[in-house]
Each structure stands twice: as C-alpha cells, then as structure tokens.
C-alpha cells in the first residue's frame with residue numbers, strides 16, 4: 264500500500280472535519296485542483312515569457328516560477344470573501360485567488376479586455392472582484408492596506424481575514440514594521456505571508472537582514488511567526504490555514520514565512536550575476552510542482568494519465584488565452600484620460 | 614562618481630543593488646571592484662534608512678551619494694528628504710552642513726506603468742532647502758554631479774532613464790558646472806522653448822521641424838530647477854517674446870507652473886502671447902504604450918504649441 268504523507272493525511276483530515284456531511288469539499292481544496300492551479304501558474308509564466316519575446320507583451324515581467332506552492336497553498340486556506348494584497352511578483356497570487364488566464368494575458372498584452380484595461384500591466388494586474396487589493400510596484404506597498412482591510416473586517420464584525428503577500432526584501436521597509444505593529448496592537452484578522460525566496464533583486468537575503476529567519480520579526484509585534492517549507496504546497500496550506508483560523512477566531516495576526524526560491528531572474532532579462540548555477544540546480548531539485556506531482560502519484564490520489572490530462576487542458580486554456588489577448592482590441596489612446604477619478608466631471612481631466 | 618570618489622575618501626555610494634548588480638541601469642558598473650563594498654554599499658530595500666543614513670553621514674562630514682532606483686520610491690523616504698535633510702541647516706541655526714546627493718531615476722516611457730515612470734521634481738521645488746539638478750546631456754550630468762557632491766546642501770539629482778542611452782561628449786578629468794546656469798541649446802528669435810531634463814531630445818526634434826517651417830526657436834535647458842536661472846530665461850523672452858515650457862512631469866503644478874509664474878511676474882511686458890506648457894497629461898502613467906505616448910509630451914505637441922504662440926495675435 265502506498266503511504267500517505269503526514270501533510271496529506273492532515274489535509275484529508277481537514278477536509279473530513281470541515282466538509283464531510285455538510286457540503287462537498289470546495290473544489291479549490293481538492294488536491295488535484297491545487298496541482299492544477301500550480302501548474303497553471305507555471306505554464307502561464309512560461310507562456311507570458313514567450314509572448315513577451317515574441318512581442319505581444321510590451322512591459323517587463325517578474326515571473327514567480329518556483330514559487331507556485333506559496334501562492335496556491337496560502338490562497339487555498341482562504342475563502343472567497345477574504346482578501347489578499349499582492350506584489351510585483353503577483354501573477355501566481357492572482358491565479359491562486361481565481362484569476363483567469365485570458366484576462367491576465369490580455370492585460371499583459373496591454374489590451375482593452377485585460378483585467379485593468381491595459382493600464383496596469385504586470386506590475387498592477389489585479390481583479391478587485393476577486394478580493395485582491397492590487398499587485399504592487401512598490402515593495403511592501405500592499406502590506407499597510409491589507410492591515411486596513413483587516414481593520415474594516417474587525418470593525419464591521421465580519422468573519423473575514425486579510426492576507427498580505429510580500430517578499431523577504433519587503434520586511435526591511437518601514438511600511439512592513441508599522442503595519443505589523445498596528446495589526447499586533449489591535450489584534451487584527453491578518454496574515455503576513457512572507458515568500459522568502461532568498462533574494463531581493465540581486466541582493467541575497469543574508470546581506471539584507473541580520474537574521475536568517477524573518478518569522479522572528481513577528482515576536483516584536485506580539486504575534487506568532489511560523490516557518491514552513493514554501494515549496495511544499497500542503498505544508499503552506501496547513502500553516503496558513505491555522506493562521507486563518509486563529510485570525511477568524513479573533514486571535515490576531517500570524518506571520519507565515521515560506522522558504523522558497525525563484526527559478527527565473529528577478530525580472531525577465533536579468534543576467535543573474537549574483538547567484539551560482541549550482542544553487543539554482545539545488546533548488547530545482549526541490550521544485551514544488553515536481554514534488555507535489557510525485558506526492559499525488561505516490562499517495563494514489565492521481566494517476567499519471569490524470570495529471571497529463573490536466574496539463575493538456577492547461578495548454579489549451581493558455582492557447583485560448585493568447586488567442587483572446589491577440590484578438591482583443593487595443594484601447595483607444597484617449598481612453599488614457601478616463602478613470603482617474605470616481606466621477607467623470609464631464610469627461611474632463613483636471 | 615568615480616572621479617569624485619578617487620579624489621575624496623569621504624564620498625561614497627549607497628543604495629539598493631548599486632554594487633553587485635551595478636545599479637538597475639548599470640550606472641555603477643565596475644565601481645564595486647574599484648572601491649569595495651565599504652564605499653559602494655548595497656542596502657536592504659529601505660529607502661527611508663538609505664536617505665536617513667546618508668543624511669546622518671553627511672551631517673558627520675561624509676559626502677554620500679544615495680541612489681533611489683526609481684523616483685517613485687522616493688515617497689518611501691519622504692520625511693527624511695523633506696522634513697529632515699531639507700531643513701537641517703535652517704533649523705540648526707546654520708550649524709548643520711548637509712553635503713548629500715540623492716541620485717534619483719525619473720521618467721517614462723517604457724511601459725513601466727504608474728509606479729515606475731514619474732517625474733516628481735516639482736514636488737520638491739516646493740520645499741525650501743533642497744537643490745534640484747536635472748541634466749539632459751552626458752556633459753552636464755558629469756559637471757553638475759561633481760558640483761552636487763562637492764556642495765554643502767542636499768541636492769536631488771534627477772537622471773532620466775531614457776537619457777542613459779544618449780551618447781555625447783563627457784570629457785575625462787576635471788570640470789564642474791555651477792548650479793543656476795541655464796544652457797542655451799539653440800539660438801532662435803521667434804519663441805523660447807524651455808526644455809527640462811528628458812524633454813530636451815523631444816524639443817530639439819521639434820525645433821528642427823519648426824526651422825524647416827521657417828520658425829526659429831531658442832531652446833533653453835535650465836539644468837537646475839533650484840536654483841533656477843531666471844535671468845537667462847528672461848533675456849531669451851525679451852528677444853523672442855514667446856515662451857513654451859516642456860517637461861515630462863505632470864502638467865498641473867509641474868515645474869512649468871513655477872517657471873510660467875516667474876515669467877508672468879518678471880517678464881510679462883515682453884510677452885506677446887500666453888505662456889504655454891507642454892507636459893504629461895494629468896493622469897497616472899498607463900502601461901499600454903499607445904496610451905503612455907498619448908499622455909506624454911510629443912514632438913507634435915511641442916510643434917503645435919510653438920506654432921500656437923508664434924501665430925497668436927493679441
């Protein structure tokens with residue numbers, strides 16, 4: 264008999280305790296769906312990189328390949344009505360929260376059918392309707408506003424939580440510290456999710472902070488910090504899920520640090536002079552997707568044929584997304600003037 | 614920077630990825646190898662601490678050059694720039710010396726969108742205590758930077774990201790360019806066009822087109838916005854009787870607003886037409902390249918504005 268991993272057993276126990284008898288397991292919590300989402304992120308990024316080379320995408324891209332497990336594992340622990348704040352490396356967060364590749368591809372292609380009508384691009388691609396407060400061009404820029412969202416939930420006594428994604432680099436910004444202090448002080452329903460990929464641009468994390476584990480910073484603000492293997496989607500899910508339960512129960516914030524690694528450069532085109540091939544290889548051996556695939560197969564939760572079918576469906580979905588983006592009309596230049604303020608003031612831009 | 618660092622051991626460079634990464638635009642390539650990590654200091658992503666740290670070092674007699682990777686991020690250090698660096702000398706009764714240079718990368722285009730494209734020079738023109746340099750040629754960049762580094766006051770030194778690709782003469786060795794001296798880039802008689810920073814190439818193209826149309830444009834590059842060389846501007850307007858100001862900063866309360874007000878106050882008698890501004894439209898920078906082009910000042914916009922003022926009849 265195949266052995267179920269400890270984490271998988273926990274996941275199943277969680278399904279059973281929370282969903283058996285009542286409703287079906289929500290689809291986003293099924294292991295195969297976790298896999299599908301991770302693979303979709305991976306393939307979306309690869310496709311976007313190609314389409315950028317071929318000229319469909321005009322702006323720059325920060326790909327999150329290698330970090331799929333943090334995005335998917337964390338968002339799997341959230342409900343639809345919970346909100347997240349994303350980052351400059353945000354494509355995965357968007358997909359994990361329910362984003363659709365075709366609108367994403369159209370946005371990257373700067374077309375009118377894109378999530379932001381072509382005005383945002385990779386750095387600002389978001390869908391507020393999915394409960395995403397924005398991707399962000401400013402490192403740590405999303406953290407304080409996520410705390411504000413948590414404040415609103417607390418004030419209105421809504422059982423919702425806010426989760427801010429940010430990198431290891433972001434915890435050195437004042438914005439993080441002020442936000443963390445406030446969230447701790449007011450016991451806000453907040454999750455600080457640090458995707459520690461060991462680098463901020465070209466600077467390794469050990470040259471950015473005097474401590475190797477960033478979760479320790481939570482202690483100074485009076486809430487727990489936990490460290491997880493960020494390349495293990497189930498471990499990420501479990502840790503985040505506990506943090507979410509705590510937050511929903513009024514227990515206040517948690518800092519979750521997922522140790523992970525980005526396989527691509529900081530941005531597409533980055534010469535990556537700052538790291539070695541060996542280091543990259545080391546981490547590729549710990550690829551979250553390959554690991555989860557093996558996991559599913561070993562545990563007998565999926566057959567290779569099923570997983571291949573998922574891959575084929577994703578390829579088709581992305582083909583369609585590219586076709587959708589290509590066919591989507593470019594916005595009219597003068598549309599640049601619209602949307603600055605809530606009212607149109609007779610269409611005039613001040 | 615290298616020449617100044619060789620010349621004066623108190624000069625050092627501090628910023629995000631200025632060392633191993635060469636700076637995101639490659640500006641500090643080779644500097645880490647020559648000067649070492651002590652003087653080419655990579656920092657955490659902490660703009661407030663970068664500017665504050667540089668300020669403190671400056672107050673203690675060092676001559677730091679701090680880099681802000683994109684002008685948009687200077688907002689994270691606003692208190693240190695506006696309340697601390699700008700006012701330290703004044704508040705201390707003149708005792709504090711602030712030889713601090715902040716190199717700030719500004720400008721569009723490039724589909725970098727709303728938080729990586731701004732030209733916030735004018736925000737700081739409203740803050741007494743700061744000097745603002747905005748070179749448009751390699752020659753000026755070198756001469757003005759040396760002046761900034763050797764000066765005793767905080768200088769915001771704006772480097773337009775598109776100008777990094779501009780080739781031009783910047784001789785080896787010693788020369789400085791004083792602040793408050795505009796450069797007349799082109800002599801002309803029909804209209805004065807004041808081109809700020811990254812707008813210079815656009816204005817030069819427009820001037821060539823206008824010349825072919827029989828309109829003679831005088832192009833002035835102020836080089837520093839604080840202090841501003843009003844004398845050169847007024848002299849030019851005395852000759853041409855018309856003024857157009859071109860910049861990539863947003864139009865509303867951009868640098869052009871201040872310049873227009875000064876000309877209105879001090880040179881209205883010479884003017885035969887309203888002062889016009891050609892600037893980025895008042896919307897955040899969009900990602901789509903056509904939308905971005907639409908809101909940025911173009912050669913055609915400059916040509917149209919100059920034709921407008923030259924054809925203007927009272």
Ligand SMILES: Cc1ncc(C[n+]2csc(CCOP(=O)(O)OP(=O)(O)O)c2C)c(N)n1
Nearest residue numbers: 352400401402430431432433462463464686
């Ligand atoms: C306030 C601010 N400073 C600097 C930058 C430039 N920048 C963009 S991403 C980045 C590195 C961020 O590192 P980290 O938070 O670890 O995220 P990662 O890129 O590793 O996902 C930097 C320095 C920025 N966008 N905003």
Ligand SMILES: [Mg+2]
Nearest residue numbers: 430431462463
């Ligand atoms: Mg990082």
